[in-house]
Amino acid sequence: MVRGMNRQAPTLEDVAREAGVSRATVSRVINGVRNVxxxxxxxVRRAIERTGYTPNRAAxxxxxxxxxxxxxxxxxxxxxxxxxVPAGGVSAQDQNAFTARVFADPFFGRxxxxxxGHLRPRCMHPVLMFAESAEARAEVLSYLRQGSADGALVxxxxxxxxxxxxxxxxxxxxxxxxxxxxxxALSYVDLDHRDGGRQAADHLLARGCRRxxxxxxxxxxxxxxxxxxxxxxxxxxxxxxxxxxxxGGFTLAxxxxxxxxxxxxxxxxxxVFAANDLMAxxxxxxxREHGRRIPEDVAxxxxxxxxxxxxxxxxxxxxxxxxxxxxxxMARLLEEHIRGVRTEPTSVVFDPELIVRDSA
Amino acid sequence: MVRGMNRQAPTLEDVAREAGVSRATVSRVINGVRNVxxxxxxxVRRAIERTGYTPNRAAxxxxxxxxxxxxxxxxxxxxxxxxxVPAGGVSAQDQNAFTARVFADPFFGRxxxxxxGHLRPRCMHPVLMFAESAEARAEVLSYLRQGSADGALVxxxxxxxxxxxxxxxxxxxxxxxxxxxxxxALSYVDLDHRDGGRQAADHLLARGCRRxxxxxxxxxxxxxxxxxxxxxxxxxxxxxxxxxxxxGGFTLAxxxxxxxxxxxxxxxxxxVFAANDLMAxxxxxxxREHGRRIPEDVAxxxxxxxxxxxxxxxxxxxxxxxxxxxxxxMARLLEEHIRGVRTEPTSVVFDPELIVRDSA
DNA sequence: TTGAAAGCGCTAACAT
DNA sequence: ATGTTAGCGCTTTCAA
Numbered sequence: 001m002v003r004g005m006n007r008q009a010p011t012l013e014d015v016a017r018e019a020g021v022s023r024a025t026v027s028r029v030i031n032g033v034r035n036v037x038x039x040x041x042x043x044v045r046r047a048i049e050r051t052g053y054t055p056n057r058a059a060x061x062x063x064x065x066x067x068x069x070x071x072x073x074x075x076x077x078x079x080x081x082x083x084x085v086p087a088g089g090v091s092a093q094d095q096n097a098f099t100a101r102v103f104a105d106p107f108f109g110r111x112x113x114x115x116x117g118h119l120r121p122r123c124m125h126p127v128l129m130f131a132e133s134a135e136a137r138a139e140v141l142s143y144l145r146q147g148s149a150d151g152a153l154v155x156x157x158x159x160x161x162x163x164x165x166x167x168x169x170x171x172x173x174x175x176x177x178x179x180x181x182x183x184x185a186l187s188y189v190d191l192d193h194r195d196g197g198r199q200a201a202d203h204l205l206a207r208g209c210r211r212x213x214x215x216x217x218x219x220x221x222x223x224x225x226x227x228x229x230x231x232x233x234x235x236x237x238x239x240x241x242x243x244x245x246x247x248g249g250f251t252l253a254x255x256x257x258x259x260x261x262x263x264x265x266x267x268x269x270x271x272v273f274a275a276n277d278l279m280a281x282x283x284x285x286x287x288r289e290h291g292r293r294i295p296e297d298v299a300x301x302x303x304x305x306x307x308x309x310x311x312x313x314x315x316x317x318x319x320x321x322x323x324x325x326x327x328x329x330m331a332r333l334l335e336e337h338i339r340g341v342r343t344e345p346t347s348v349v350f351d352p353e354l355i356v357r358d359s360a
Numbered sequence: 361m362v363r364g365m366n367r368q369a370p371t372l373e374d375v376a377r378e379a380g381v382s383r384a385t386v387s388r389v390i391n392g393v394r395n396v397x398x399x400x401x402x403x404v405r406r407a408i409e410r411t412g413y414t415p416n417r418a419a420x421x422x423x424x425x426x427x428x429x430x431x432x433x434x435x436x437x438x439x440x441x442x443x444x445v446p447a448g449g450v451s452a453q454d455q456n457a458f459t460a461r462v463f464a465d466p467f468f469g470r471x472x473x474x475x476x477g478h479l480r481p482r483c484m485h486p487v488l489m490f491a492e493s494a495e496a497r498a499e500v501l502s503y504l505r506q507g508s509a510d511g512a513l514v515x516x517x518x519x520x521x522x523x524x525x526x527x528x529x530x531x532x533x534x535x536x537x538x539x540x541x542x543x544x545a546l547s548y549v550d551l552d553h554r555d556g557g558r559q560a561a562d563h564l565l566a567r568g569c570r571r572x573x574x575x576x577x578x579x580x581x582x583x584x585x586x587x588x589x590x591x592x593x594x595x596x597x598x599x600x601x602x603x604x605x606x607x608g609g610f611t612l613a614x615x616x617x618x619x620x621x622x623x624x625x626x627x628x629x630x631x632v633f634a635a636n637d638l639m640a641x642x643x644x645x646x647x648r649e650h651g652r653r654i655p656e657d658v659a660x661x662x663x664x665x666x667x668x669x670x671x672x673x674x675x676x677x678x679x680x681x682x683x684x685x686x687x688x689x690m691a692r693l694l695e696e697h698i699r700g701v702r703t704e705p706t707s708v709v710f711d712p713e714l715i716v717r718d719s720a
Numbered sequence: 721t722t723g724a725a726a727g728c729g730c731t732a733a734c735a736t
Numbered sequence: 737a738t739g740t741t742a743g744c745g746c747t748t749t750c751a752a
Contacts, residue, residue, distance in 0.1 A: 067417070148428075311613045387731060
């Protein structure tokens with residue numbers, strides 16, 4: 001069915017003529033509306049086949065007021081207004097750095113995967129947007145207002161991200177990954193991070209570790225804080241109120257240097273909880289550089305169960321965050337908001353699960 | 361300008377009435393067509409402000425026949441037709457695995473960054489699509505035919521990827537990352553991989569390395585093959601016709617095991633060229649586990665200059681592939697094809713550049 | 721069950 | 737320089 005690029009694409013009209021019926025009937029067949037004579041359905045379907053017809057999305061959107069597209073936005077904090085930004089906005093450098101940071105963690109890939117998994121069977125598609133500056137955020141809003149996308153799935157990389165509030169204020173359908181720092185009338189999907197921290201502590205303790213330390217995530221991020229809280233609570237409940245802690249930045253390098261510091265102050269440590277797998281990998285590397293065997297000398301527990309948990313050696317024992325499922329749930333909620341079958345903001349909190357492998 | 365979600369969005373008509381002019385005039389102002397009296401322009405702009413008007417994208421697309429969207433497709437090989445696929449197509453597992461693999465390398469993030477960098481100022485947006493199965497590929501084609509996207513930017517992860525040929529056959533605007541295995545009438549952007557391999561060899565040699573080995577990429581990938589060829593040629597030209605080689609899979613783990621093998625057979629090696637940074641990182645880790653210092657005992661050169669090149673320790677000396685620039689160029693070419701100002705398939709080949717850091 | 725016709729909101733050719 | 741008008745391709749009442 002190779003068609004030259006010159007010929008106009010066939011329209012409903014063409015199919016209707018070919019089938020000897022009206023536009024309306026063809027439309028009904030395509031959209032699966034009942035009340036169409038089976039024999040006519042066949043007729044139409046054959047005509048569609050013959051003409052190589054594909055519905056025009058713009059025309060359909062115009063009348064249905066649905067684009068079949070959702071914005072998948074990765075949102076930073078950036079300048080919250082047009083303050084002090086050199087004309088022209090954010091530099092390519094900054095933008096690259098931001099993007100690089102986002103993609104450095106396998107986390108985002110898992111989000112994409114989960115989102116696409118839900119969207120694809122419904123003929124919906126994600127358009128990727130970065131909102132690391134006030135300018136970029138305005139663009140996201142305008143994109144949604146234009147009806148270019150029916151709603152937004154937003155993953156904030158910073159607790160002070162102003163985008164959720166802006167979205168809510170305009171009444172635009174949106175679902176967040178993680179509960180926003182300040183209350184916003186939007187649905188979100190989250191993980192019970194506290195419980196994850198607790199599971200890590202319990203496992204290390206049950207394993208017989210006595211001198212446990214932790215490499216926390218950035219403490220201005222609620223998720224990090226909660227993982228740490230849960231971890232500490234569990235430790236305290238078992239009679240260990242004090243746990244040495246180093247703060248990392250969720251990166252491999254920060255995990256390494258945090259571990260180096262911890263090792264210097266507590267050379268006899270025998271257990272580490274790292275608040276994500278990337279840092280856990282850094283922790284393992286640093287431990288090995290110091291001649292410690294894992295898990296014989298030091299047990300390491302990570303968080304996330306990202307792909308690196310298994311590519312890392314030894315394979316990481318880690319607290320699984322079901323990111324794909326969470327992302328799919330975001331898409332599901334958003335779809336319901338868009339369809340209007342769900343109107344109130346909702347929250348769905350997932351439970352983490354300890355995955356035991358070789359590192360602890 | 362908070363608007364309840366109940367009120368209909370204002371249309372051109374509303375603005376026109378508010379400003380006391382015709383729809384056409386408002387449209388002209390919005391689209392920056394000359395021949396509009398400055399005073400009226402102001403009038404209109406104020407009316408737009410007051411009404412909070414935003415143009416409806418679907419309506420605009422319908423008449424301009426432009427969606428302002430391009431498909432950014434990551435394409436695998438997968439089943440090339442409906443052979444032996446269990447009903448329902450590819451499993452969620454497979455899809456996740458595919459996505460995970462794609463995002464494990466910082467490469468894709470750089471592509472996204474470069475693409476967005478070019479698209480954003482032009483008010484265009486990328487929609488993310490995966491085409492790892494025949495089904496998914498059909499969907500990409502249909503998406504483009506529907507006019508949902510004006511063209512496709514495709515990054516193939518496999519040399520036998522059938523998508524480019526399908527795109528070309530339908531005359532759909534598309535630009536590829538890397539020259540396709542078999543000739544296809546599409547524009548592409550590529551790197552002079554041979555020259556990159558050459559630069560790596562020359563640097564290692566100039567440094568005084570005598571027992572050089574290499575960890576190649578998957579040899580069914582043209583880029584890997586070319587990097588290797590260039591590397592070997594340069595070595596041969598300097599009187600070293602034989603270079604021990606191990607084939608990796610562009611992953612960290614494969615870099616480690618390739619290095620382990622090489623080390624076992626050539627314990628006296630003093631220089632390594634790894635065909636990408638991820639493998640180079642694996643190489644470094646393995647070398648360190650074997651007590652080799654980098655670069656004192658063994659010099660290591662990577663390829664790509666991805667973010668890990670600098671997060672890795674020691675920082676990687678590597679052959680830079682300007683992925684962001686290449687991706688932006690893809691976007692530029694595609695845009696020209698879409699606008700019709702470029703009709704013939706074109707190729708743009710970038711030059712790699714050796715970035716000297718600490719590892720060699 | 722099918723068809724006729726009225727738009728959806730916009731741009732562009734044409735008329736003024 | 738501005739307004740009038742005719743669609744773009746589709747869905748969806750409303751009649752038949």
